Structure formats: C-alpha cells, structure tokens
Amino acid sequence: MKIGILGAGQLGQMLALAGYPLGNRFSFLDTSANASADIGCLFTHSEADSALADFLAQVDCVTYEFEHLPLPLVKSIAEQKPLFPSVKALQVCQNREAEKALFDQLSIPVADYRLVNSADELAQACQELMTAGAQAVVAKSITEGYDGKGQAVLRRPDEAASAWQRIGHSRLIVEAFVDFVREVSIIAVRGRSGDVVFYPVAENHHVEGILRYSLAPVPNFSQEAQVQAEAYIHALLDELEYVGVLTLELFQQADGCLLANEMAPRVHNSGHWTQNGSMTSQFENHLRAVQGLPLGSTHAKALTCMINIIGKNGDYEDILKLEDTHLHLYGKSERAGRKLGHINLVAGNIDDLKRKVEQVAQLLPDAPAPEFSF
Amino acid sequence: MKIGILGAGQLGQMLALAGYPLGNRFSFLDTSANASADIGCLFTHSEADSALADFLAQVDCVTYEFEHLPLPLVKSIAEQKPLFPSVKALQVCQNREAEKALFDQLSIPVADYRLVNSADELAQACQELMTAGAQAVVAKSITEGYDGKGQAVLRRPDEAASAWQRIGHSRLIVEAFVDFVREVSIIAVRGRSGDVVFYPVAENHHVEGILRYSLAPVPNFSQEAQVQAEAYIHALLDELEYVGVLTLELFQQADGCLLANEMAPRVHNSGHWTQNGSMTSQFENHLRAVQGLPLGSTHAKALTCMINIIGKNGDYEDILKLEDTHLHLYGKSERAGRKLGHINLVAGNIDDLKRKVEQVAQLLPDAPAPEFSF
Numbered sequence: 041m042k043i044g045i046l047g048a049g050q051l052g053q054m055l056a057l058a059g060y061p062l063g064n065r066f067s068f069l070d071t072s073a074n075a076s077a078d079i080g081c082l083f084t085h086s087e088a089d090s091a092l093a094d095f096l097a098q099v100d101c102v103t104y105e106f107e108h109l110p111l112p113l114v115k116s117i118a119e120q121k122p123l124f125p126s127v128k129a130l131q132v133c134q135n136r137e138a139e140k141a142l143f144d145q146l147s148i149p150v151a152d153y154r155l156v157n158s159a160d161e162l163a164q165a166c167q168e169l170m171t172a173g174a175q176a177v178v179a180k181s182i183t184e185g186y187d188g189k190g191q192a193v194l195r196r197p198d199e200a201a202s203a204w205q206r207i208g209h210s211r212l213i214v215e216a217f218v219d220f221v222r223e224v225s226i227i228a229v230r231g232r233s234g235d236v237v238f239y240p241v242a243e244n245h246h247v248e249g250i251l252r253y254s255l256a257p258v259p260n261f262s263q264e265a266q267v268q269a270e271a272y273i274h275a276l277l278d279e280l281e282y283v284g285v286l287t288l289e290l291f292q293q294a295d296g297c298l299l300a301n302e303m304a305p306r307v308h309n310s311g312h313w314t315q316n317g318s319m320t321s322q323f324e325n326h327l328r329a330v331q332g333l334p335l336g337s338t339h340a341k342a343l344t345c346m347i348n349i350i351g352k353n354g355d356y357e358d359i360l361k362l363e364d365t366h367l368h369l370y371g372k373s374e375r376a377g378r379k380l381g382h383i384n385l386v387a388g389n390i391d392d393l394k395r396k397v398e399q400v401a402q403l404l405p406d407a408p409a410p411e412f413s414f
Numbered sequence: 415m416k417i418g419i420l421g422a423g424q425l426g427q428m429l430a431l432a433g434y435p436l437g438n439r440f441s442f443l444d445t446s447a448n449a450s451a452d453i454g455c456l457f458t459h460s461e462a463d464s465a466l467a468d469f470l471a472q473v474d475c476v477t478y479e480f481e482h483l484p485l486p487l488v489k490s491i492a493e494q495k496p497l498f499p500s501v502k503a504l505q506v507c508q509n510r511e512a513e514k515a516l517f518d519q520l521s522i523p524v525a526d527y528r529l530v531n532s533a534d535e536l537a538q539a540c541q542e543l544m545t546a547g548a549q550a551v552v553a554k555s556i557t558e559g560y561d562g563k564g565q566a567v568l569r570r571p572d573e574a575a576s577a578w579q580r581i582g583h584s585r586l587i588v589e590a591f592v593d594f595v596r597e598v599s600i601i602a603v604r605g606r607s608g609d610v611v612f613y614p615v616a617e618n619h620h621v622e623g624i625l626r627y628s629l630a631p632v633p634n635f636s637q638e639a640q641v642q643a644e645a646y647i648h649a650l651l652d653e654l655e656y657v658g659v660l661t662l663e664l665f666q667q668a669d670g671c672l673l674a675n676e677m678a679p680r681v682h683n684s685g686h687w688t689q690n691g692s693m694t695s696q697f698e699n700h701l702r703a704v705q706g707l708p709l710g711s712t713h714a715k716a717l718t719c720m721i722n723i724i725g726k727n728g729d730y731e732d733i734l735k736l737e738d739t740h741l742h743l744y745g746k747s748e749r750a751g752r753k754l755g756h757i758n759l760v761a762g763n764i765d766d767l768k769r770k771v772e773q774v775a776q777l778l779p780d781a782p783a784p785e786f787s788f
Contacts (some may be wrong), residue, residue: 059435060427063755113547319738319760334735341715361708364693369437381437386693 041331042122044069044099046114047106050370050379051225051307054315055105058323064331096120103284103330107133107305108184124232124283124330125305132280133305136182136213146275148300151291152216155182163200165214170197174216181209193217193247211412218299220291222413224258225310226269227287229325230277232332237325238270239318239338244289244310247408250377253397254310255345256317259390260414268298274305283325287311309348316366316384317344342386343393347400347407349381354404359383364398390414415705418443418473418495418529419478420488424744424753425681429479432697438705441472470494475705477658481507481679484559498606498704499679506654507679510556510587520649522674525665526590529556537574539588544571548590555583565623568592592673596707597785598632600643601661601683603699604651606706611699612644613692613712616684618663621782624751627771628684629719630691633764634788642672650677659700661685678698683722683753690740690758691718716760717767721774721781723755728778733757736770764788 041064045052048068057068069092080224092113096102101122106116107130118127132138143150152172155164155178166177181190192203194214204212223246227239239259275290279284287308289301311322320336328335342364352374356367362385367380383400387393394412401407415438419426422442430440443466466487470476475496478488481504492501506512517524526546528539530553540551545675566577568588578586597620601613616630647662654660661682663675685696694702694710702709716738726748730741736759743755757774761767768786775781 053434057431060431060745061740061742061755063741063745065745177738328734334732336734336739337737339737357707360702362708363711363713366435367709368435370437371434371437381435 041101042067042099043330044095044102046070046102046104046109049105049380050372051105053370054312054323054368055103055307055327056381057322059327060079060331062324062327064327067095069095092117101330101358103326104130105306109134119318121383125286126281126283127288129280129282129305130286134183135209136180136302139302140213142276142279143300146260146272146279147271148275149297150215150300151218154214156212156214157210159201159204161212162194162204162212166194166197166200169214169216172216175219176217178215178217179203179207179212180215181207182211182213185211189249214408218291219293220299222258222292223289223301224261224269224292224298225287225289225308226273227285227308227311227314227322227336228270228273229285229322229329229335230282231335232283233277235335236274236277237335238273239311239314239322239339240340241266241290242310242313244414245408245411250348250350250379251309252348252350252408253345253410253412254313255343255393255412256313257343258414259341259343262296265292265296265298272298272300284329285322287350288407295329309382310346312368313344313346313384314338314365314384315368317342317388342388343390344387345385345393345397345410347383347385347397347404347410348379349358349383349404350406351376351378352405353380354400354407359400359403362399365396365400415475416441416473417701418469418476420444420476420478420483420491422580423479424746424755425479427744428686428697428742429477429681429701432695433701436698436701436705436707438640438701441469448474449679451766466491471535471759477700478504479680483508500655500657500763503654503656503660503679506785507677508557509584510554510676513676515589516650516653517674522646522649522651523671524589524674525592528588529769530586530588531577531584536568536578536586536588536602537571540568540571540574540599543588543590546590549593550591551588552591553577553581553586553588555581556587563623568611569620592665593667594673595668596632596666597663598635598643598666598672599628599661599663601682601685601688602644602647602651603696603697603703603709603712604656605703605709606657608652610648610711611712612647613685613688613696615640615643615664615739616687617787618684619785624722624724624753625683626722626724626782627718627719627784627786628687629767629786630687631714631717632715632761632788633642636670639666639670639672646672646674659685659696681757684720686742686756687718687720687758688712689742690738690760691716704747716762717764718761718768719759719771719784720724721757721759721771721778722753723757723778724780725750725752726779727754728774728781733774733777736773739770739774740754 048070151335156162176195223244242254242256243258245253288306290298314321364386366384385396397410422444530536549567596613597618614631616628617632619627661678664672738760740758743782759770771784
C-alpha cells in the first residue's frame with residue numbers, strides 16, 4: 041500500500057522506516073523548506089492545486105504527522121482518499137476549546153479553566169482561579185500552540201496585560217496550574233474495525249516546554265492508574281471513531297488521580313521509547329491501523345528511557361559504547377531548541393537504567409540532569 | 415556519513431533502513447533492472463565511467479551487499495574511496511578454491527575435497543572420495559555459485575559427464591558429502607580498530623539450496639561448539655584484516671565437530687533474525703563497523719526464528735495476528751524461487767516458538783514443514 045503523509049519531519053521519516061518492511065511506500069506533502077524525511081518520494085507542497093493532485097494520485101490513503109494543518113486542505117483530501125485519523129479528530133486536536141469540551145463531555149477530569157477574549161478577561165479569570173486555590177495559571181492560545189509556544193504562566197492577575205500581548209491571539213484558554221507529582225502520557229491505537237491496544241503509560245520530563253526524557257513502563261505507576269488512563273483514551277478513541285495512534289498527556293496528582301492536559305492525533309515524541317522497548321513500535325502500529333492490518337502487541341520488553349537530543353549533537357561514539365543503546369538521528373543540522381534525534385536506553389532494572397541515563401546525559405551538550413519521580 | 419552500496423537488493427535496503435537512524439544516507443550502484451532498494455538515492459549502473467564517478471562523488475565510503483562483483487570495478491573503487499570489507503576479502507569469498515586454501519591455512523577443518531578440470535577428473539575425484547567413505551559428492555563451480563546454483567550432487571562416478579555438462583564451468587571443486595546433524599552459521603563483526611563481536615550460532619534449514627528457516631540461539635548447541643565457531647571466524651577476520659559483517663556456514667557432525675562449508679563477506683540471510691531477536695541487528699553492526707563506530711551488543715534478547723517468504727506472498731493479515739511476529743517485505747513481485755521477504759518470530763521458550771513457526775508455515779504458500787534438530 042502507498043501511504044501519503046502530510047508533513048515530512050522526523051515523525052514522517054520514522055513512519056516510513058517502520059513501513060518499508062510492511063511493504064509500504066511513501067509520499068510526503070510538506071510546505072516547509074526543512075523537511076527531514078528524505079526517504080522514497082519526497083514531495084514539497086508548492087501550494088498549487090496540481091501539486092496536491094500529483095500527491096493524491098500517488099497514494100492509496102493519507103495520514104499526517106503534524107496536526108497544525110489547514111482544515112480546508114485536509115477536508116479536500118478526505119473527499120478524495122481515505123484519511124486517518126479523521127477530519128473530526130484533527131479539528132478537535134487543533135483547538136484547545138473543542139478539546140476541553142470533549143474531555144468535559146466524556147467526563148474526563150481536567151484542571152479548572154476559563155475561556156477569555158481580552159486582557160481584562162484574562163486578569164479576571166486569573167483572579168477567579170487563584171481565589172479557588174490555584175498557585176498560578178497557564179494561558180494558552182486556542183490554536184497553533186506546541187512545544188510550549190503560544191503559552192504564558194501568570195502568577196498574579198496584573199501580569200495579564202503583558203501575557204496577553206506576548207501570546208498575541210484573540211482567544212485564550214486559562215488553566216489553573218496543576219500541582220502534579222508527574223507528567224505522563226498514554227498512547228493507544230485504534231484499528232479500522234474498532235479494536236484498541238494501549239501502551240504502558242510513560243513518565244515525561246519537559247524543560248522549557250520541550251520534552252527531554254520519557255521513561256516506560258513507570259516503575260511505581262499503579263495498575264489502577266494505568267486502567268484509568270486507558271479508560272479515558274478509550275472513550276476519546278471511540279467518540280472520535282478514531283483510526284491510528286492517539287496520544288493523551290495527563291498530570292498525576294499526589295492522590296494518584298489523573299487530569300487530562302492535551303492530546304495529539306498522531307505518533308508522539310513520548311512514544312519513541314516503543315521503537316526499542318516494545319514488541320511493536322508506535323510507528324508500525326499506526327501504519328497497521330491505517331491500512332486495516334491487525335494491531336501489534338504493545339507489551340514492553342524491558343524498561344526503556346528515551347532522551348531527546350536538543351540543539352547540539354553529542355558524543356555518539358562514547359554513547360554507542362553503552363550496551364543496548366539505540367541512536368535515532370533525524371538528519372537535521374544543529375540549531376538551538378531543535379529536536380535533532382533521540383536515544384533509547386534499554387535496561388533490565390531501574391537502577392541500571394538510571395545509571396545509563398545519567399551517563400548519556402553527561403555526553404549530550406546542555407542536557408538537563410535527569411529527574412524521575414521514583 | 416554517506417555510504418555507497420554495491421548492489422541494491424533487499425540486503426542493501428535493510429542496510430539503509432538500519433542506517434537512517436544512525437544519520438547515514440545511501441547511494442546504490444546496481445547493474446540489474448530489478449533492484450529492491452528504493453530508499454534515498456537509487457543509482458542504476460549504466461556501465462559508463464561517468465555513472466561510477468557520479469556514484470563515488472556522492473559517498474564517503476563504500477560497502478557491498480553482494481560478492482559476485484567484477485574485481486576490476488571493485489579495485490578501482492577501492493583506490494578512490496575507503497572500501498569495506500577489503501578487496502582481499504572479496505577475492506577470497508568469490509572463489510571456492512581460494513576460500514578452501516584459506517580454511518586449510520588457518521587449520522579450519524573442511525570436508526575432504528578435490529579440484530578438477532574435466533569430466534574425467536570429476537569422475538576420478540568422485541571415485542577417490544567415495545572409496546574414502548563418502549556416500550556422495552558435491553561438485554561446485556569455483557566461482558559465481560549461490561543459492562545452490564552451479565552445483566550438482568553425484569552418487570556414482572558415472573554421473574560425472576552429465577554433471578560436468580550441467581554445471582558448465584572449466585574448473586570445479588568436488589567435496590565429500592558431509593553426513594551432518596545440522597547446518598549452522600556464525601555471524602561476526604570486526605570494527606575498524608580490530609574489535610570483534612560474535613552473534614550466537616543459528617541453525618539453518620535449506621530446501622533445494624534455498625534457506626527457508628534460521629533459528630537462534632540454538633537450544634541444544636553446546637558452549638564448546640559456540641566457542642569453536644567463534645575461534646574459526648575470528649581467525650578468518652584477523653587474517654583478512656576484515657571490517658564489517660562476515661558469515662561462516664558450518665556443518666555440525668554427530669560428534670559435535672564443526673566443518674566449514676563456505677563464507678559470505680556481507681550481511682546474510684541467516685542473520686535476519688537479529689533484526690528482532692538481538693540487541694543490535696547485523697545491519698546496524700555492519701554499518702557501525704564500516705564507519706568506525708563502536709560495535710553494538712550481539713546479545714540475543716529471546717529465541718527467534720526467521721522464515722523466508724519464497725515465490726508467493728502469504729496471508730499477512732493472519733500472520734500479523736500472532737504476537738511478536740515481524741514482517742519484512744522487500745518490495746518485490748512474486749516469482750518462483752524468489753525471496754520476497756521474511757518473517758521473524760520471537761518467543762520466550764522453544765515450545766512456544768515451534769508452535770508459532772508451524773502456524774506461520776501453514777499461512778505461507780508452499781512453505782516446507784519446519785524441521786529442527788531439537
């Protein structure tokens with residue numbers, strides 16, 4: 041089967057690497073100049089209708105590696121070729137207001153929030169949420185935000201004017217800052233026939249809004265919490281009649297309860313550990329789903345920690361000397377804050393894994409010291 | 415690093431799939447029309463000097479996925495770019511006479527053999543070897559044979575004339591047919607600095623000269639035999655100042671002793687199990703070796719059986735329903751005797767693995783029933 045991918049970054053490239061052995065071939069449609077995926081037919085979108093027609097003529101179905109896509113384009117594609125995940129899923133995930141409404145509708149708990157249309161309303165929302173107990177609030181643009189962009193943390197209502205200006209959007213969502221024990225994510229896959237599989241929850245560590253470490257399975261994550269996370273994402277998958285990989289980011293509070301943060305309708309950075317730690321990677325399972333194949337086992341073969349390589353390359357010669365250490369580079373040049381690749385470290389027990397993570401962190405420039413909740 | 419590969423079949427494609435995550439990019443040089451590797455820059459050799467120059471201008475070093483290459487071409491390449499494994503290794507592996515001489519020189523035991531230049535000499539060699547106890551002999555062309563091509567089994571000296579004519583070469587090697595318990599292979603990797611790692615020996619099952627099953631680690635293969643196989647291949651690697659993956663095929667006799675059969679200076683079909691069964695695949699380790707990176711662990715994570723898909727595609731939907739089952743297709747159309755792909759089955763114990771192998775064999779058209787020595 042020939043699969044078209046909207047976006048040609050590292051996620052598209054890793055999908056293609058997982059799909060070649062399944063007999064798939066790929067075409068990419070990308071408007072950006074710095075595409076990463078240079079496997080098979082790379083197709084740069086020229087904004088011309090003929091370019092889109094050429095792309096569609098090459099493929100049997102279409103998926104995407106990036107959710108911030110123009111909706112009219114995606115709707116037009118869905119009228120011509122099977123598109124997974126659906127336009128509806130994309131619409132919800134592009135819009136924090138629609139996403140929160142869906143969480144509410146499905147009784148998936150979230151942090152207290154308000155919607156605001158001006159700096160004054162932002163100040164008032166901040167006041168209300170802090171009066172109700174929040175130590176701070178996070179204001180986010182309704183659309184287009186990722187990796188911490190389009191966001192601001194407010195510790196006092198009088199910071200509203202400058203935050204409003206900095207974010208520069210006409211409508212924001214304001215969330216009570218959650219006092220969490222850890223950030224986790226669950227990745228699930230739904231096939232064309234409605235079958236669903238779940239990966240074990242991963243614990244994620246962000247620095248300045250960018251993911252640095254993901255570790256799975258989480259040693260002290262209770263079975264109850266895993267089941268709860270699965271129930272939440274299962275409800276989302278079924279409601280959206282979803283096909284493919286969906287990622288749900290959650291906060292775990294001190295009492296063990298989970299609050300939904302946001303979701304991504306695609307393979308996700310916090311699931312890269314599955315390439316070396318699970319029987320079937322998130323990339324292979326996404327492709328199995330979109331082409332109607334049976335889903336692969338999501339069983340974790342070992343404890344795995346994924347470390348992102350941000351901005352600068354490390355000493356890969358020394359890193360690769362460590363046993364069961366797997367390098368995944370994206371073919372990008374160095375630039376501050378840019379994801380250049382990741383490293384998956386696999387170990388038989390958590391102490392060995394933590395030791396290896398510390399060793400690797402020291403061999404990566406500017407890598408923050410790893411901190412885990414266990 | 416940009417790596418040039420001579421040959422663009424499935425081995426080249428799997429090298430490229432393993433190399434993308436290491437940051438490598440690939441160019442292929444191939445004279446055949448039905449190349450499999452369509453990743454990155456596929457370059458079809460037009461026999462023109464300019465085509466070779468273009469290929470060499472694109473790459474930092476060169477390796478090969480196929481040993482039946484014209485020596486003058488390879489020598490010319492080695493004068494212009496680093497080439498691994500060396501021309502010397504290629505020369506020996508292209509020629510059964512040179513190969514046997516090297517085994518003899520390094521005291522690696524082989525089946526009794528003779529070199530012959532005519533049908534009469536073939537009849538006489540057959541007579542001698544059978545008088546010395548052989549039940550049959552195998553006559554093989556000195557050059558160009560693979561997958562059982564250019565070979566004939568003789569059970570009586572008077573079959574020499576027809577065998578000579580059928581093989582159609584001017585010089586043959588005639589080997590006493592070995593009464594073996596099993597066929598095995600050992601795969602080893604030597605880095606640029608002379609460091610060597612060994613994979614566990616695999617047991618191989620051929621039908622009509624074509625590999626059908628490889629299983630590793632072999633449950634009842636003794637540690638002594640593993641060490642012996644490692645010593646043989648280590649001697650070969652050092653003598654040839656080899657860089658990359660080398661494969662040595664061996665017969666194990668009833669007394670446990672190993673006799674060398676032949677070697678291949680490349681990644682090998684009997685090492686495909688390492689993609690899902692080992693910490694580092696043979697493909698990644700070959701690439702690590704040729705670019706001077708530390709070699710990865712060859713530790714087997716689980717029992718793995720590789721099944722070749724020959725001639726016709728199977729029912730992949732049903733096959734992929736089995737847990738920890740990994741499909742590797744080469745993108746080729748169906749043709750009798752053609753290797754279309756392989757399936758790696760991973761299991762925690764040998765009984766589970768045998769059961770899964772039987773299930774998969776039933777879902778592949780014309781697959782021979784699996785038979786193992788344990």
